[in-house]
Amino acid sequence: MYSYGCQRIGHGGASALAPANTLASFDAALEVGVDMVEFDVRAYHGELILAHTIFHSRLPRNLRLEEALAHLATPRFGGIDLNVDLKRAGCEAPLLDALRRWDMLQRTLISCQVPAVLDRVRELEPDARVGISVGGRVARASQRWRDWRGQVLAGLSSRRWDAVMAQHRLVDQRLLEDVNVSGGLLYAWTVNERPIIERLLGLGVHGITTGDPRLFA
Numbered sequence: 001m002y003s004y005g006c007q008r009i010g011h012g013g014a015s016a017l018a019p020a021n022t023l024a025s026f027d028a029a030l031e032v033g034v035d036m037v038e039f040d041v042r043a044y045h046g047e048l049i050l051a052h053t054i055f056h057s058r059l060p061r062n063l064r065l066e067e068a069l070a071h072l073a074t075p076r077f078g079g080i081d082l083n084v085d086l087k088r089a090g091c092e093a094p095l096l097d098a099l100r101r102w103d104m105l106q107r108t109l110i111s112c113q114v115p116a117v118l119d120r121v122r123e124l125e126p127d128a129r130v131g132i133s134v135g136g137r138v139a140r141a142s143q144r145w146r147d148w149r150g151q152v153l154a155g156l157s158s159r160r161w162d163a164v165m166a167q168h169r170l171v172d173q174r175l176l177e178d179v180n181v182s183g184g185l186l187y188a189w190t191v192n193e194r195p196i197i198e199r200l201l202g203l204g205v206h207g208i209t210t211g212d213p214r215l216f217a
Contacts, residue, residue, distance in 0.1 A: 006200075007035040007207035008216050009083060011190045012052070016212035021050035022063055023071050030077060032213045036109075037072065038083040038189075041065055043091050048098065052087075065095070069102040082108040083165075083187075083209075085133065092120045096128065111165045113143055118161055131163035131187065134170060149175065156184035163206075165189055168196060176203050191215075 010029030012020025017028040021039050029037055039050050044057040048065035051057035072082065082104060086095060099105040111131040112118050118130040132152055134140065140148055155161050156179060163185040166175070171188045179186040188200050189209035197215050200208050210216075 006205060007081070007187075008033065008213055009036040009038050009187065009189075009207050009209040010034040010213050011038050011209045011211040013037055013039065014211065014213055016192065016210075020052065020211070021056075021068075023068070026068070026071060026077075029213055030080065033216070034080065034213050036081040036083050036207065037077075038085060038209055039068065040085045040087055041091060041095060042087040043094075048091055048094055065098055069098055069104055073102045073104060080107075083131075084108055084110050085165075086110055086112045086117055086121075089114060089117050089120070092117060093124055096121065096125050109163060111163070113139060115143075115155070115160075122160075129163070130161045131165045131185075132161045133165040133189075135167050136169070139167075149178070153178050153182050156182035159183075163187060165209075168200065168208075171200060171203065171205060173203055176205060 013025025014029035014032060015025060018025040026037055040052045041048055042051055042057055049057060049062040050068055051062050099108055109129045109131050110121055111133045113133045113135060121128050121130055132155060134148055134152060145151060152164050164179055165187045168188040168191050176186050185206040187207035188205050191197050191208055191210050192212055194215045197208055
């Protein structure tokens with residue numbers, strides 16, 4: 001079933017097999033087979049950590065970004081790309097510094113739902129790959145998207161960003177065709193049901209994020 005034109009992306013590593021945003025989850029993703037590992041980054045008490053929400057950031061023993069990159073920079077993860085989902089403004093410079101320090105910048109796609117965050121990333125590092133993330137109705141309202149398709153496609157055409165990371169219910173043939181015409185890539189998140197993965201593979205999306213990469217088998 002797996003199409004080699006579509007990147008298999010592990011959500012938080014492999015969040016169905018181990019707690020998301022942990023070394024154990026990264027190892028599980030590698031074991032079952034992925035092309036890219038996705039994880040969330042935000043600041044907490046002046047340090048970049050891996051945490052999906054503010055609530056998660058307050059839990060004990062969150063993985064520090066430095067620890068995550070040290071693990072992912074080892075030879076056994078060679079060839080695995082990263083998707084860093086940046087959750088808050090103000091983290092752009094230290095994130096880029098860390099990616100450069102571990103020689104991981106070229107392997108990383110930085111995504112965010114906030115356009116200004118991606119603009120800041122590009123301002124600091126013009127060669128960074130960035131993807132605008134588009135969520136459900138509430139998430140889109142929070143970002144004041146009026147015509148989200150038109151605005152996203154305009155950003156692709158102007159090279160403001162390189163990719164669209166769309167909640168999977170937003171993905172259809174028309175969106176994929178428009179993204180292709182605009183010269184970008186379309187990734188779907190987060191899919192934990194095999195029939196939906198099959199539908200998206202049939203459309204020809206460029207990547208699918210799932211908590212259970214075994215569903216690609």
